[in-house]
Amino acid sequence: MSVVPHESHSEEEELPAWSLPAEAVDRIRVPVALPDQVTREWAWGGSTGAGVRVCILDSGVELGHPLVGAIARSVAVLRREDGELEVVEDEEGDLCGHGTACAGIVRSLAPECELASVRVLGAGYTGGGETMLAGLRWAIEQGFQVVNMSLSTTRTKYVERLHELADRAYFRRVLLVASAHNMPVESFPWRFASVISVGSHEEPDPFTFFYNPSPPVEFFARGLDLDVAWLGGSTLRCTGNSFATPHVAGICALVLGKHPELTPFQLKSVLYQTATNAGGER
């Protein structure tokens, strides 16, 4: 394995053209080569997720919940009086518990990652598509390495912009981990190839996850009968893909804690090679 310092990618980087002159080959040297046999030990052995910034795009996260721990930053996407959306510091925390549950799951797998919250869902909230887009755009601009999205939209009018954001995230090394819908319906962004999509399996082990060779759902993680963090420092027994997704986000945080130079493309390969059904529990 060879590791060289990674130069941060910038969208504004000037390129002569979309081709590779001979003298430029050295410039794109790949900083990490995956070993012949990628194991879980190689992928995240010894990692706690330290140094990795994970964003929970959801209903907010309750501050001070014992299963969640420290939250580095909490913001909310709110509509101003003039109708424009803006990202402001969040004073309310979590209004319903869903985001706190996701944060608690990530924390349980990657205890030392840095968690942030972007609130785009709330009590009685309607018209969430624009808010979700604004929150996602902000998260990408902040350069979080992992964004957990246990939500989706069925509205096709948002698809093009959402697709564009998902691709932007992919090229900027912001890994989007998105819940598949729990019903056989079209919704987004989990259907995009540039994100990591997650459905549920019935096994009780948080590190058991499966690669699905028949997408659009690419991975299955624990999503049945989980005791998750809830409001008021409590826990609640829930089921759903919403809770499977942060398991994969947490595992990604562990891998990035050990191999921060991995691109989303490489990381997805690592997930495949460490999946339970790909012999990953070596």
Place this chain on the structure above:
Amino acid sequence: MSDLEAAVAAGVLGADEAHRSLLQATVEVARAIFGAKAASVFLLDEVADELVFEAVAGEGAGELVGMRFPSGTGIAGWVLTTAEPLVVDDLSADTRFSRGAAESTGYVPKSIMAVPLLVEERALGVLEVLDRPPESRLKLAEVDLLGLFANQAAIALDLLQKARRAREALAGEGRLAPLARIARRLEEEERGAALELLQALEKLLR
């Protein structure tokens, strides 16, 4: 009553009843399949921003239909907002579960499976199954099954809503009410000129 009115009444009013029966059958079957204490369908009233009980099987059947709640209330409100199913097994700790609303219905459940009723891109309402047998461990296949029921209920709910809109449009001050009134007048006596005018209008709109 004119032929047009009669036709519309037969179609629309009959449809209303048929769709209501279909909704009722769906919640009855859902309750039976899951061995649950109750099952219900809520319709979103967009104008009032409220959820309305449209069909109930088991606990509360016969009393709750027509009862309304703010659309952000409880588990149903959350499921409507996110358009995602939700299964919760210990409701004592869940703040989305509006205990006040549940108590006013006379029945406070311990567990809920709730699923949105989606037609195209919209959530029209919510299907809930309350209190499966406590000893039966939930399986993901049950969530899938509930989704299938939801599809059926969503179609019935969609038809019911369309029939109601058609009836409102044709009645009283509705947008198409003049059409119904004109049809009635045309049948009252010989109105040759008026019929010719109607035919000319039809030609014009072709």
